[in-house]
Amino acid sequence: MASAVCVLLCVCVRACVSFNVDTSFPLLKTGGDQTFFGLSVALHEDLRTGEHMLLVGAPLAGAEPGVPANRTGGVYSCPISEGQSAECSRMKLLDPGDLIEDMWLGVSVVSQAPPGGRVLVSLPSVFFGI
Numbered sequence: 496m497a498s499a500v501c502v503l504l505c506v507c508v509r510a511c512v513s514f515n516v517d518t519s520f521p522l523l524k525t526g527g528d529q530t531f532f533g534l535s536v537a538l539h540e541d542l543r544t545g546e547h548m549l550l551v552g553a554p555l556a557g558a559e560p561g562v563p564a565n566r567t568g569g570v571y572s573c574p575i576s577e578g579q580s581a582e583c584s585r586m587k588l589l590d591p592g593d594l595i596e597d598m599w600l601g602v603s604v605v606s607q608a609p610p611g612g613r614v615l616v617s618l619p620s621v622f623f624g625i
């Protein structure tokens with residue numbers, strides 16, 4: 496019995512070990528508190544400019560000003576660089592009429608990458624191809 500518990504413990508502990516990819520030069524991007532900024536992340540290439548960027552979902556982000564909702568979630572485009580000019584900018588994905596309170600926009604973000612270069616952003620029940 497004791498050895499079975501020990502084996503189970505070893506398997507569980509081994510499965511929970513974490514690591515950092517690059518601890519010397521980390522690239523930190525931050526979003527608003529309690530927005531789940533970073534729940535989804537995709538590396539994307541803009542095929543027109545050849546520029547690479549991080550697309551970051553924040554499904555509990557507040558709505559943009561002037562829309563008839565308080566909290567919609569959002570997706571941010573972040574340059575892969577540091578410094579003040581490397582701020583993330585919110586992507587305009589929807590018309591104000593499409594917004595629904597607590598729609599969890601950005602719960603999942605996927606980049607098609609070349610050759611198409613498209614991005615798929617999903618909500619729990621709706622999918623938008625951009």
Ligand SMILES: *[C@@H]1O[C@H](CO)[C@@H](O)[C@H](O)[C@H]1NC(C)=O
Binds near residue numbers: 563564565596
């Ligand atoms: C936004 O929040 C206010 C204050 O809580 C509330 O009265 C209003 O109904 C909310 N709007 C929507 C679209 O849910």
